[in-house]
Amino acid sequence: MANRILIGNHPNYGYGCFVSKPGVNVQGANIDDFLFASTSINQNQFLMLEVIPLTYGGSGTVTVTQQYANFNKDTQLVLVYTSAGSGTTAGSATNAWVANTFGAFGTFTITNTKTSTSVGTVTLQCTAGSALTYTPVVGVLTLEV
Amino acid sequence: MANRVLIGKDANNVYCMKVSKAGQNVLSTDNSVLTFNTRITDSTSGYTSTGGRSFIVIQSGVISPSSGTQSVVYFPSIVDNSGNYTAPFIHCLYEKETTDVGAVAGYYWGYSNDSAGYNYGAYLQAYSHGFNSSGGNWTSGTQYGRITWTYKNPAALSISYYILAVPVHE
Numbered sequence: 615m616a617n618r619i620l621i622g623n624h625p626n627y628g629y630g631c632f633v634s635k636p637g638v639n640v641q642g643a644n645i646d647d648f649l650f651a652s653t654s655i656n657q658n659q660f661l662m663l664e665v666i667p668l669t670y671g672g673s674g675t676v677t678v679t680q681q682y683a684n685f686n687k688d689t690q691l692v693l694v695y696t697s698a699g700s701g702t703t704a705g706s707a708t709n710a711w712v713a714n715t716f717g718a719f720g721t722f723t724i725t726n727t728k729t730s731t732s733v734g735t736v737t738l739q740c741t742a743g744s745a746l747t748y749t750p751v752v753g754v755l756t757l758e759v
Numbered sequence: 760m761a762n763r764v765l766i767g768k769d770a771n772n773v774y775c776m777k778v779s780k781a782g783q784n785v786l787s788t789d790n791s792v793l794t795f796n797t798r799i800t801d802s803t804s805g806y807t808s809t810g811g812r813s814f815i816v817i818q819s820g821v822i823s824p825s826s827g828t829q830s831v832v833y834f835p836s837i838v839d840n841s842g843n844y845t846a847p848f849i850h851c852l853y854e855k856e857t858t859d860v861g862a863v864a865g866y867y868w869g870y871s872n873d874s875a876g877y878n879y880g881a882y883l884q885a886y887s888h889g890f891n892s893s894g895g896n897w898t899s900g901t902q903y904g905r906i907t908w909t910y911k912n913p914a915a916l917s918i919s920y921y922i923l924a925v926p927v928h929e
Contacts, residue, residue, distance in 0.1 A: 683801040686791035
């Protein structure tokens with residue numbers, strides 16, 4: 615079994631905490647073989663990842679906001695992708711998500727603001743599109759950009 | 760040299776693992792210096808805290824498309840503690856005929872085959888569950904989800920994909 619976790623002085627990358635892929639000796643691993651390396655310039659952790667519903671009537675502008683704990687991060691990477699609108703069904707008794715193709719139905723603007731050193735605010739605004747309850751997934755990662 | 764990795768008690772006497780940015784002291788009480796923190800919690804109204812989870816790669820591979828056909832990949836379904844199935848986030852790298860490589864994030868998923876979103880060179884559909892490991896209808900045992908790439912012009916030479924589990928809450 616390979617040694618996969620190293621906390622200390624890595625022969626190639628110096629002091630840190632390193633975790634390698636299964637079957638790869640962490641001491642001989644290169645960057646591509648790491649699951650985790652504390653020497654990375656950043657790590658990806660979600661500060662928030664949530665469905666933010668927005669009901670659009672087919673005209674005008676509708677805005678919804680969601681606050682989150684930002685851990686004093688500056689401008690972070692925001693990830694947006696789609697899930698079910700109320701007009702679709704999961705096709706199952708359980709909650710599998712069904713997509714609405716985001717751009718095909720509505721025009722959205724996503725804004726992420728550092729409200730304070732502890733609070734961030736995501737603003738989702740729809741300015742055009744079909745009358746529908748949209749449910750995009752909005753994620754905020756710790757990755758500062 | 761700054762202390763950059765903490766495994767143990769932090770300044771608040773709480774057990775944790777933290778990693779700081781290069782040149783920053785991990786013992787700082789300023790969270791902005793951290794690149795990794797096992798103590799990310801959030802009690803903000805309106806959603807469930809992710810607890811600082813990250814993308815988890817559950818499967819990866821390379822498929823070779825042929826224009827006008829489909830490729831299919833199955834993966835073990837992702838189910839939460841409430842028994843809800845979640846569709847994964849899919850990240851693809853499309854190698855085009857010109858040998859350019861473009862990163863395209865998969866953005867379409869669902870259980871029913873009702874519509875499609877176009878990616879570069881192909882569109883993909885992801886089904887969260889309902890299959891067995893060989894693609895038949897699930898009846899018992901481990902459920903599998905399915906990803907289907909349907910190829911459009913311009914045809915791609917190969918597509919590398921990652922299937923990522925993400926902590927989405929409805």
